[in-house]
Amino acid sequence: LALSLPAFPPGSRCSTLFLQASLRSSILARDCAAAAAIVFLVDRFLYGLDVSGKLLQVAKGLHKLQPATPIAPQVVIRQARVSMNS
Numbered sequence: 157l158a159l160s161l162p163a164f165p166p167g168s169r170c171s172t173l174f175l176q177a178s179l180r181s182s183i184l185a186r187d188c189a190a191a192a193a194i195v196f197l198v199d200r201f202l203y204g205l206d207v208s209g210k211l212l213q214v215a216k217g218l219h220k221l222q223p224a225t226p227i228a229p230q231v232v233i234r235q236a237r238v239s240m241n242s
Contacts, residue, residue, distance in 0.1 A: 178194055182194060183214075186221070188222040191214070195211060195218070199228065199230065199234070212231065
């Protein structure tokens, strides 16, 4: 699983750095459930800023790493839309 995590846009810098660090450490610890929860939390924010591409790649990597881990339905739908449009 590549650790090329999304670059969070400026704004609430402290909370985005915390979420990015939490996502990275949960992936390194192979805690896919926690990583999937963080992807769910960050998804709407990044989608609204039109920068959710890397986050969708992280979600795809989580699914490959542990297919039994549930991924939020809106993330799966967005992955399908992006793959259809590309």
